[in-house]
Structure formats: structure tokens, C-alpha cells
Amino acid sequence: MPEHSSEPALGVTPGRWLRRLALAAGAVAGLLFAWWFVTNPSSLPVRTGHVTAVTTVGRPVYVGLWSTGADFGRTLDVAGVRLRADATVEVSLEPVLCRGGSVGVTTDPAPFCRELLDPAGAELRPGDSLVVRVLADDAGAVYLDRPVLAFREGPRWGTREAGTEAVLAVVTP
Structure with a gap:
């Protein structure tokens, strides 16, 4: 007859195994939620429709695409702005941050903004x-997507x- 030992057998009891599995699953779920939350x-607010502008060949025009308003309630540290356009001619596009003001369509934004900045690395606050x-150096049309x-x-x-x-027409003077 085999003898039975009074010492407990080595191993993980089913309760401990389930607890460890639940703890690991909870940790993974928590990390996934944190990753989702952070990323x-x-x-941001978007509007339907478009801004329309007309300029002449060789003359820059500034078109306001988004104003935060005083009630925006958020502060964004901008890393960069991507602009995408379909155009019938070659165009140069440059994003500009208008600090403390807003622009509709103009050839000189300085009177409407306290300061003009490169948005990359800048802070976008309410009122900006x-x-x-x-x-454009040639006459044509520009269809600018939302930034x-x-x-x-x-x-x-x-x-x-x-x-x-925005939709822009570039005409000859």
C-alpha cells in the first residue's frame, strides 16, 4: 500500500491561478485604456461649407480656416499643421497662427492679429x-481641405x- 504524506503537495491551487490570470487581464485592460486615452x-470643431477667396498672380492671400473663439476652453500645444490642396496650378501653402485675433480673407493679416507665428511649437489658446x-505664380483654382x-x-x-x-481663385491682374 502506498503511503500518504502529510505534507502539502507543491503547486498552484486553482484559486491562485485564477486570481493571477484576472490580475494580468486587468493590468492589460488598464494599459490598453490608458494608451487609448492618451492617443x-x-x-476639434469643424464647419461645413467653405471660405471663398480671390487673389491675383504673385500676390499672397491669407485665409482664415479656424478661429477658436473666447469660449474655446482648451489650450493646445501644436506640433504641426498639415495642409492639403488640390490645385490647377502650383501653389505655396504656409500655415500661420494668428495670436489674439481672427482673419477672414486679407492680403495683410497684421491689423487683425496681435502676433503672427509659426504654429509648430506654439500654444493655441482661446481667441487665436x-x-x-x-x-501662386500662375492663374488657376485651389481647393484647400480642412487643416x-x-x-x-x-x-x-x-x-x-x-x-x-477653402476655395480660392487666382486671377491675372
């Missing part, structure tokens, strides 16, 4: 706006569309 900031400088901002807001970071689209 998915709230969307995003403007694009458009310059896409890469930004950080507190611990959250991501890219989001903002503002509105």
Missing part, C-alpha cells in the same frame, strides 16, 4: 486662429481636423 484627444498663406493639427493637450496627443475648407 485619442477630443475632436489658424490662417493659411496662399501664393489637420498635430497637438498635445495635457497628457493627450493626436491629430485632428479643424475648421473649414
Whole structure:
């Protein structure tokens, strides 16, 4: 007859194994939620329709694509702005941050803004706006999509569309 030992057998009891599995699953779920939270900031305001502008060949025009308004309630650390356009001619596009003002369509934004900055590395606050400088050396048409901002807001970071689209006509003087 086999003898039974009074010492407990080595191993993990089923209760401990399930607890460890549940703890590991909870940790993975927590990490996935944290990753999602950090990489998915709230969307930015967008508008339907478009801004229309006309300029002459060789003359830059500044078109306001997004104004935050005094009630925006968020501060964004902008890493960069991506502009995409379909155009019948070659155009130069440059994003500009209008600090403390807004621009509709103008050839000189200085009177409407306290300061004009490169948005990359700048802080976008309530009352600021995003403007694009458009310059073409030939007559044609430009269809500008909404700008896409890469930004950080507190611990959250991501890219989001903002503002509105624009349609520009470049005519000969």
C-alpha cells in the first residue's frame, strides 16, 4: 500500500491561478485604456461649407480656416499643421497662427492679429486662429481641405481636423 504524506503537495491551487490570470487581464485592460486615452484627444470643431477667396498672380492671400473663439476652453500645444490642396496650378501653402485675433480673407493679416507665428511649437489658446498663406505664380483654382493639427493637450496627443475648407481663385491682374 502506498503511503500518504502529510505534507502539502507543491503547486498552484486553482484559486491562485485564477486570481493571477484576472490580475494580468486587468493590468492589460488598464494599459490598453490608458494608451487609448492618451492617443485619442477630443475632436476639434469643424464647419461645413467653405471660405471663398480671390487673389491675383504673385500676390499672397491669407485665409482664415479656424478661429477658436473666447469660449474655446482648451489650450493646445501644436506640433504641426498639415495642409492639403488640390490645385490647377502650383501653389505655396504656409500655415500661420494668428495670436489674439481672427482673419477672414486679407492680403495683410497684421491689423487683425496681435502676433503672427509659426504654429509648430506654439500654444493655441482661446481667441487665436489658424490662417493659411496662399501664393501662386500662375492663374488657376485651389481647393484647400480642412487643416489637420498635430497637438498635445495635457497628457493627450493626436491629430485632428479643424475648421473649414477653402476655395480660392487666382486671377491675372
